[in-house]
Amino acid sequence: MEALVIRTAGDHVHVQAEDGTIWPANLRGRFRLEENTFTAPIAVGDKVRIRIEENVALITEILPRRNWLLRIDPDNPYKKQILGCNVDQAFLLVTVEAPFTPLRYVDGFLVLCEMYDIPVGLIFTKADLPLKRNSQKKRAFLLELYRSIGYRVFSTSVITQEGISAVKELMIGKRSFITGLSGVGKSSLINALIPGLNLATQPLVKLTHRGRHTTTFCALYTLPEGGEIIDSPGFGEFCPADVSPAELSHYFPEMRSKIGLCKFNDCLHIDEPGCAVRKAVEENEIASSRYHTYLALLSEIRSLPSYTL
Secondary structure: OEEEEEEEEOOEEEEEEOOOOEEEEEEOHHHHHHHHOEOOOOOOOOEEEEEEEOOEEEEEEEOOOOOEEEEEOOOOOOOEEEEEEOOOEEEEEEOEOOOEOOHHHHHHHHHHHHHOOOOEEEEEOOOOOOOOHHHHHHHHHHHHHHHHHOOEEEEOOOOOOOOHHHHHHHHOOOEEEEEOOOOOOHHHHHHHHOOOOOOOOOOOEOOOOEOOOOOOOEEEEEOOOOOEEEEOOOOOOOOEOOOOOOOHHHHOHHHHHHHOOOOOOOOOOOOOOOOHHHHHHHOOOOOHHHHHHHHHHHHHHHHOHHHHO
């Protein structure tokens, strides 16, 4: 019978059968061969075929995926990590203070979603908390910047309920992938969207103003109104897989319209003469923060084994 992978934690996998029964699951040995390429051959959101043996679901087949989110494994550049499968949209939770979400982290996730043609949005959480003056300006600037690029952007607070209904309305009837750094309020947001779920939450560490890891596994939860949320742990850097240096700029929407205006067809927008992208940065048509992320990602991609061998 068919089943849905609803939880992964290392080698520990749980699936939900079509009748709603949840089973602990094991992979057949032949799938282990895929671990030469992937850190794990299966992810939350996968549809699989199973058979029950001694109260354990044996996964006999991984059904074709309609999409996935994939990144280079930060611990092994020769492997890839599947973050989630068969998703309708993705959201990254962002805070500008306590903790600070680096723009390299934000833009890296947006590039991943652009690569796999997954609609993506940013959720700026903790709107009720007082911010330092510079942080207030930064938050307002980033909200406007990403809206101007064309991304869906939300400002939310689980305390005042600001923006919660707008986010929930967008998630009803869809499978949404959610992630963010530890401490940005991901578990609190999901609790607000799914009353009674009661995921564990933790206050920030006072000394470092960083979050504690409360999500240590990837899991799928069902919205009462219909739809599903894939709750993902706070990943480190998002280095995209399967993209060449020449392709990278195509995944920055504000750069796409400029690429064809460059003097050279193979322009990487670094120091080439007649580069329309760099000209747009100099004229503030493209945010310098986004351009710096592009350069950082480009450097990482060019240093990967697939391009250095």
